[in-house]
Amino acid sequence: NAGVTQTPKFQVLKTGQSMTLQCAQDMNHNSMYWYRQDPGMGLRLIYYSASEGTTDKGEVPNGYNVSRLNKREFSLRLESAAPSQTSVYFCASSGWTGGETQYFGPGTRLLVL
Amino acid sequence: AQRVTQPEKLLSVFKGAPVELKCNYSYSGSPELFWYVQYSRQRLQLLLRHISRESIKGFTADLNKGETSFHLKKPFAQEEDSAMYYCALKIVGPGGGADGLTFGKGTHLIIQP
Numbered sequence: 001n002a003g004v005t006q007t008p009k010f011q012v013l014k015t016g017q018s019m020t021l022q023c024a025q026d027m028n029h030n031s032m033y034w035y036r037q038d039p040g041m042g043l044r045l046i047y048y049s050a051s052e053g054t055t056d057k058g059e060v061p062n063g064y065n066v067s068r069l070n071k072r073e074f075s076l077r078l079e080s081a082a083p084s085q086t087s088v089y090f091c092a093s094s095g096w097t098g099g100e101t102q103y104f105g106p107g108t109r110l111l112v113l
Numbered sequence: 114a115q116r117v118t119q120p121e122k123l124l125s126v127f128k129g130a131p132v133e134l135k136c137n138y139s140y141s142g143s144p145e146l147f148w149y150v151q152y153s154r155q156r157l158q159l160l161l162r163h164i165s166r167e168s169i170k171g172f173t174a175d176l177n178k179g180e181t182s183f184h185l186k187k188p189f190a191q192e193e194d195s196a197m198y199y200c201a202l203k204i205v206g207p208g209g210g211a212d213g214l215t216f217g218k219g220t221h222l223i224i225q226p
Contacts, residue, residue: 004156033213040122042199042218043157058213090157102214104157 001026004105006091012111013081021076021108023091031094032074033058033102034066036087043090049074081112115140117202119217126190127225134185134220136174136200145203146183147214148174152196160185160198170194190224197221 007022025032030051035043035058045058049068063085065077074093078085091105116139126132138144148160161169163176163183174185183200198221201214 035216040218042119043214043216045213045215048213059215092157101159101162106156 003027004091004093004103006089006105006108008108009106010109010111012113013078014113015082017081018077018079019081019110020078021089021091021110022073023075023105024073025091025093025103026072027093027095027103028071029093029095029103030071032068033092033094034064034074034076035090035092036060037090037107038087046076046089078110081110083112086110086112115202115204115215117200117215117217119198119200119220121220122218123221123223125223125225128192129189132185132187132190132194132222132224134198134200134222136183136185136217138181138183138200138202140181140202144176144178144181144183146174146176147201147203148172148183148185149199149201149216150196151199157199192224192226195222195224 004025033048034046037043044060046060046064047058047066049055052071055066067075089108092102094102118137120135147162149157150160151157172187174183176183197219199219200217204213
């Protein structure tokens, strides 16, 4: 099993550009999450999806949208990127929301100029 | 609101010395706490969770509800323990379902030879 995979690994954007970060898991997990990791700030939850067809805001949702395309895939979209969105983005999944272990992807490094 | 505090950004100890990484939390509900670790160039992974009362790689953590703490301890540090350590608190939403994890800002542990 590949676990949680993310694409791309690294991306550079100009202010105002849009992009979608992709995440997929092959563990048949119900719940998926998007976090951002910033120096000195730890990980902060952007959005999560408790199950296929549902999404909810986390701690820092502004400037982002998500889509739970199916049980395997959970994408994060930046409609108009800003320098403040420069960060490392992690996708995670768990069998059920918040419960037990969350499995993390390798991360996407995003630089917004 | 829930909060996880890791007071030390950086902790440096010598190989063979005891290690204690501090974690304090504030939460009105019944807490479930976790320690996650991120080794250099690797993805975030679960180290241990309090409900399991387990010891992983020589690390233990005891939940102290009176002091609202969940400190991570190891009696004899090893060089391979050098990593970022994050304490995390499970969040329960208003409907009773879990919403994800709140992470502390992390402690960078360096084990010197």
